[in-house]
Amino acid sequence: NQSESSVWLTSYVVRILQEATFSEWENFIYIDPKIIEKSVRWVLKHQTPSGAFYETTWSPDRKYNDSLNRPIDKINYRGGFIQPNISLTAHVLIMLQSVKELTTHLSADVSNAQARAIQWLEQKMKILEDYGEPFERAIVAYALMKSRSPLAEYAFNNLVKIVRRGNGMAYCGRERLPDPPTKTENQRPFSLARLPYKYDAENIEATAYALLVYLERRDATADGMMNWLNSQRLTDGGWASTKDTATAMKALIDYTANQRIRDVSGLQVQVEATALNGTPPVLSINDKNRVRLQNINIPESWGSVKVEAKGAGYAVLQLSIQYNVDIAKFQTPPPVQAFDMWTRAFFYGRNHSHIAYTSCSRWTNLNESERSGLAVLDVAIPTGYYIQQQKLDSYILSRRVRNLQRARYLDTKVLFYFDYLDQEETCVSFTVERWYPVANMSKLLPIRVYDYYAPERFNETIFDASSTYQL
Structure with missing residues (x-):
């Protein structure tokens, strides 16, 4: 650190x-x-x-x-x-x-x-x-x-x-x-x-x-x-x-x-979903399980969900939906344009075994502040590709990129953390290697930059990984 x-x-x-x-x-x-x-x-x-x-x-x-x-x-x-x-x-x-x-x-x-x-x-x-x-x-x-x-x-x-x-x-x-x-x-x-x-x-x-x-x-x-x-x-x-x-x-x-x-927690919550067959599931909330998260999985997301609750007390019911888009016009736009970003990737090696990324970002919302807060660059990588955490740590310690403080590899992405981004372009470069020879089902992958403590300040682009779709 x-x-x-x-x-x-x-x-x-x-x-x-x-x-x-x-x-x-x-x-x-x-x-x-x-x-x-x-x-x-x-x-x-x-x-x-x-x-x-x-x-x-x-x-x-x-x-x-x-x-x-x-x-x-x-x-x-x-x-x-x-x-x-x-x-x-x-x-x-x-x-x-x-x-x-x-x-x-x-x-x-x-x-x-x-x-x-x-x-x-x-x-x-x-x-x-x-x-x-x-x-x-x-x-x-x-x-x-x-x-x-x-x-x-x-x-x-x-x-x-x-x-x-x-x-x-x-x-x-x-x-x-x-x-x-x-x-x-x-x-x-x-x-x-x-x-x-x-x-x-x-x-x-x-x-x-x-x-x-x-x-x-x-x-x-x-x-x-x-x-x-x-x-x-x-x-x-x-x-x-x-x-x-x-x-x-x-x-x-x-x-x-x-x-x-908490003294009056006693609820029966019936969830009726168009996409679920059979008897509607019922969630019971009482003194013994009120702190335990209960989930209902709806595998096919279509139709509507109706909820009926009986009893006394408070409970939070939340419906979470996730979906992918492959056309820029269907992406969620930021409420305020705050970042500029571009990313290039160079594929090389047998079966495109290596991908060299270069991604650059800068803060543009100067009417709000002269620079961002803690900024995060989130780069999704194709399935089967990997980068060793030691390489990312060495990259941070080299201090080749100003304000870059931390980098982390997760299963599907690489995260870069900056103290801040300002109006001067800041670029990171890294290479991922194909460790597992699988064809990717996702041809398009998101790359996103955002202000960590104000994530509504973001920019997102779609990276074309079509060449990894087939071995």
Whole structure:
């Protein structure tokens, strides 16, 4: 790992380690308190005298670089100019509020840092009211509420102004989103899949923080936010990316504990699918299996699925569909054009035993930010081809490609991770070898580049692997 240290990441890791520290768990998972203390000390070194925290590098999650575009003056600190950051300061404040059982001296330093961070955020409330995006308002409202700030109510009122409501749901977003798509047949509404929205990851994390605030206040709006978050799940059960998924899961777990709905779990769910023959399967949800994922496989995807539930309690029912396309016009377009990308492949050797790839990408969405966040290049490779992980590791260590930090071979693809992509083209080159002599059933394979923490910023192209179709 050659990446630079990060205040954002260190703060988040400390927060998670602290949440996982229980004396009852020490026989199963032991977390050395010295790790937490050393990390907290390192974070405290990145606080200005005024109380703001600043990042040491470009943040992998661009939401924590947003203050770069706000009318907050840069300040001269430690011989250089830094940009005070509202969202990052709130993020660190949440961590500082969570750490416990520190040494006496460090505990005093943390309390002092908390007080200065709270004061700095309170001073920026007018800027937040005039210019703050939903995510910034939500995370600041949560941070000040957890810290019992005198201006927590003011921050909450700032949040209330941007909460959007409709169709029994509530969410925080820069733009009003359409209702979940439906189709009515025989006077029955059928849910449809949705396309990615312009600010998916940001909307989800902002709504999750807002839900945590509303839960603390025991406000009925929390029910609408819970419904909206569950309507945004993707096929793997998560949301847009890892960070927003973790925040959404925490908010929903707190919602469950707050509502005590686990005490009344007793449901019978009948699933009737046009493509399934025989008696419709029934899923039973009770106290003994409520945390176990239950699946029904529908091998042929056609027709409709009707669901009938009886009993009491809450459950999430999700229909996941996967299909391939081989024509560019049928690909899902990105909501915002953010990347340029091209890929070339050179086939050589007996039976095209080697494929040499060169793939280049660059960030083009300069109106939004000067560069992407953590970027991922996902290259699907034909069946039977392989590249040794050691070769990829050597490629990373050679530092021939700027900002390239990691590469991983999976069964069907090669993944490249970049600190960021900017407007200058960044190219990777690698060769896969045919280890298993099988003819490929897929003539066309996707190659995709995306922002890891905002995957709705992507570009995708189709790679023609027709020459591997036959041996």
